[in-house]
Amino acid sequence: MTFENDHVSFKVNGKQYNVNEDKNTPLLFVLREYLGLSATRFGCGEGTCGACTVIINDEAILSCDVPVGEIEGKSVETAEGLQREPNDPLFRAFIKNQAGQCGYCLSGILMASKALLRKDPFVSRAKIAKALDGNLCRCGAHKRILDAIEEAAKSVVDNA
Ligand code: FES
Numbered sequence: 310m311t312f313e314n315d316h317v318s319f320k321v322n323g324k325q326y327n328v329n330e331d332k333n334t335p336l337l338f339v340l341r342e343y344l345g346l347s348a349t350r351f352g353c354g355e356g357t358c359g360a361c362t363v364i365i366n367d368e369a370i371l372s373c374d375v376p377v378g379e380i381e382g383k384s385v386e387t388a389e390g391l392q393r394e395p396n397d398p399l400f401r402a403f404i405k406n407q408a409g410q411c412g413y414c415l416s417g418i419l420m421a422s423k424a425l426l427r428k429d430p431f432v433s434r435a436k437i438a439k440a441l442d443g444n445l446c447r448c449g450a451h452k453r454i455l456d457a458i459e460e461a462a463k464s465v466v467d468n469a
Pocket residue numbers: 350351352353354355356357358359360361362371372373374
């Protein structure tokens with residue numbers, strides 16, 4: 310789909326934004342360059358690494374692969390939103406398990422797992438691994454990342 314230049318309105322972490330950008334610009338670049346929300350990472354830029362994962366209307370989406378024109382009226386969540394929730398079970402479990410090394414992959418993984426636990430807090434480790442199959446961690450911290458998500462899921466269920 311190709312869009313004409315025009316403005317786009319959408320929410321990020323609950324705040325309303327009106328953006329005058331080419332509507333074909335990937336959401337990833339609008340978040341990072343135009344809105345200054347740089348927690349969402351640029352990895353491959355072509356939909357194969359998961360570093361740029363955000364939540365759009367409750368779905369985990371690769372922001373490098375979505376023209377900003379497609380999110381008119383929608384609600385986007387990024388890792389900056391998680392930073393404002395220090396008691397979020399995922400946030401706490403990732404810190405406790407030291408789930409990550411360089412951290413580059415983590416904002417995408419956090420958003421992918423947040424969308425997953427929201428849909429299915431009883432999710433099994435095998436399903437977590439399958440759901441995160443597209444989120445690469447070049448440091449090889451997958452085991453600790455899975456440990457953290459599993460622990461966060463248990464905490465969500467225990468506190469339900
Ligand atoms: S930067 Fe979007 S999938 Fe790699």
